[in-house]
Amino acid sequence: MCGIAGLIDPSLSADILRASAEAMADALAHRGPDGRGIWCRADRGVALGHRRLAIVELSEAGAQPFLSADGRWALSYNGELYDAIAHRPALETDGHVFRGSSDTEILIELIARHGVVGALARVDGIFAFAAYDRAQDRLWLARDRMGVKPLFYAATERRLLFGSQLSALTACSGFRPEIDPGAVASLLRHGYVPAPGAIYRGVAKLAPGHVLAWRAGEPARSEPYWSLDGVIAAGRDDPFRGTPEEAADALETLLRGAVRRQLMSDVPLGAFLSGGIDSSAVTALMAEGGARPRTFAAGFPEDPRLDESPHAAAVARYLGTDHTTIPIGEREALDLVARLPAIFDEPLADPSGLPTHLLCAATRAAGITVALSGDGGDELFAGYDRYALARRFARRVEPVPRPLRSLGAAALGGLPRGAAAILARALPPPWGGPEGVDRLRKAAGQLPGSGFDLYRRLLTLNPAAEALACGRPALQSPMDAPGALPLLARMRRLDSLAYLPDDVLAKVDRASMAVGLEARVPLLDRTIVEFAWRLPDNILVRQGKSKWPLRAVLARHVPPALFERRKQGFAPPLAAWLRGPLRDYARDLLLSPQAGGGFLDRGRVRHMLDEHLAGTHNHAVGLWPLLSFEAWRLHQSA
Structure with missing residues (x-):
């Protein structure tokens, strides 16, 4: 694996172009500690950068950016092709003399013969890459089918930047993106910013299984070469x-x-x-x-x-x-x-x-x-427990008429806290315990819905995410178009x-x-x-x-x-940490006069934090994205 970065900006001088590519690549040094490479075509304003983590072909024969044998293509590539060796005989039969054993050479020679889309149809692996076609003065970006490897880009009709991480783009001189309020709302809801969105306006993630083609003066075109659907x-x-x-x-x-x-x-x-x-x-x-x-x-x-x-x-x-x-x-x-x-x-x-x-x-x-x-x-x-819960709800609860379920929800939700605590203590795990009242009330809110509604709620960290984000609507997500499958x-x-x-x-x-x-x-x-x-x-x-x-x-x-046992997960005890060793950290971040930078409703945030610290509610999963955003925002501003 590696880090890739680069840009096309015909307005830049040769020196600034190279310096920009070097800065972008160096922002990814952690991804590729084994070497750095830069390739430039200054007359077209093109620069590809690469940070190498050497896995296969450790010699300089695997160094990047890599040029095709015919000189037409330049490639900066992050990933592994697991079927690379299977393509080697056909390339040799076609006359190619290999310089080494890297899959990078396999990929670029497949591109040289079949084009980017044709090569993608033939290979299997995890990857993100940028391939520049010198003959057509066109840059291609591509990402693997399931989205294992990341790729961000920012494109206008005059300039394109790309990189394995956002830090590569922000390292480019003159690039000063603004935070997207809709992305903040998405983060608060899901815990992540769904592709193709990104936390910055004007920046996008290339979606899994997609390829993008760009040439100066034309809008970027992103299309699927493979579809999960x-x-x-x-x-x-x-x-x-x-x-x-x-x-x-x-x-x-x-x-x-x-x-x-x-x-x-x-x-x-x-x-x-x-x-x-x-x-x-x-x-x-x-x-x-x-x-x-x-x-x-x-x-x-x-x-x-x-x-x-x-x-x-x-x-x-x-x-x-x-x-x-x-x-x-x-x-x-x-x-x-x-x-x-x-x-x-x-x-x-x-x-x-x-x-x-x-x-x-x-x-x-x-x-x-x-x-x-x-x-x-x-x-x-x-394998997720939420699948079993949603299916059980659909089988056992959905057949009950909705008006009756709504009455039950109102009754449970309206119980005085003392009565709810007595009921919670009588319930088995995971419903009982010290936070059983909170769980009971959340469960009551789901009774009128469907099994799918329950699944969606289990994946929603903050149901009031848009209100917490000062009323800004969240970005579109696959959750907004669930489809009609069983x-x-x-x-x-x-x-x-x-x-x-x-x-x-x-x-x-x-x-x-x-x-x-x-x-x-x-x-x-x-x-x-x-x-x-x-x-x-x-x-x-x-x-x-x-x-x-x-x-x-x-x-x-x-x-x-x-191996037959209940799934435990891999998450730390957030609720206890936020009331204990992370209490001051949370208060300092979320209650400072500058908290949120105008992107968060400080009154709602304070209310959530106060309820959690008082022990009356468990807002740990909702507070964590607020803390993640604010810590990230301060890190970026520093």
Whole structure:
């Protein structure tokens, strides 16, 4: 993996053009500590920058930007092509003499022969790249199908900037973007800014599976070269018709192939192992054939409720991996909070970014440069608890006439706090406990709705996000156009289009690349994505268990007793931290006279914080995006 950046601005002198590209590339030095390259065509105002993290072909034969053999194309590329070796014979037959073994050379020669869109149709991997066509004076940007690798750009008819992160764009001389109020509202609602939006006006994320073409004097054109909706439609037209056991057979074959392709590396490689189904399945297939992969897990010795490391260690012992548990203490995580704006670059309100970054940093410090992860399994194979809750609601609650549900909601919501507390104490986890009253009232508010409404509410951090953002409307999101698929497919689709690329994958990318660690995601291999969308609901969820095909595959390698348990998650205890060690941090950020910079309703923010600190409500998930935005805003202004 690497960092890419560049610009086209014909108004700049050659010296300023190069200096701008150098500054943009250097803003991404953490993504590519192994080298920097700049390519310029000053007469056209074009400059491509690159920061290299050397993974395959460690010599200068893999350095970038890279020129095609015919001299027509220049490429700055971040990613890995997992099928690169399969294209090599045809290129050699066509007369190409390879300079090295990098997939960069494969990609640019495919572009030279088939064009950008033709090359994209032929390759499989995770990537973001910029390819400049010298013959047509046109720049192409492209991003991988599922959005594993990031790509931001800012385009007018006269100038285009691009980069792996926002910091590359803001490093360009004269580029001073303004915060988009709609993006702030989106952040407060979702915890992230959904693509193609970005926190700045005039800046966009290239959407997953899209390609953009730009030439001076013309508007930028972004079009899909691949569509998840197309994959879903194809899967519904040609569903898997075998038995559940045959589905597990097919998935195991596909996952074994994906893992094998993603073990390609000229540097030390390992895996993240939480002991859950997804990471354990990936690790089990890595360990086939007597291999002894290095695996890493985060441990939380101070809080057994969060600590999955004993389960990870048990799976590692069974598979025979070289396992390391990385203890993460509360103080270490709290010290990282102030650094998150610099790490994430665009505000991202996912508190699991704290342990994720600490795990990545320790893995890199142990000498590992590439780590395989289990991300994507929940979205593809219906693993999230919210799916089960929404489906249960649809089956058991929706049939009750809405007027009766509305009466019940009013009765529950109107209970005096003392009576609600008595009721909450009588309820089993997770509804009971000290915050049971708050949970009861939130649940009451959902009674009149549908199972899908419940799912959408579970993903909404602040239902009053637009009010908190001074009445500004949020940016459009896939959540605003949920479609008409059956409930489970609808939820999986929306998570795959928004939550997965804009939260989960963005978090892992920033957390890992901040320390020069490449994270790979075998479960998001194109073949597995397409297969998962062919599976019917009764195979995805079987015998009361979600992710049944993945469970079945894993059970062939690891005893179920080692992985069959309730999902714990990877998030710190935010509610307690905000009332304890982060209390002053939260008050200083959110209650200062300058808080919000005009983008937040300070009265509403104060009310939320006061209720949370008093213990009458748990607003932790709603306060975290407010804190994330304000910390980021102050970091940018500094």
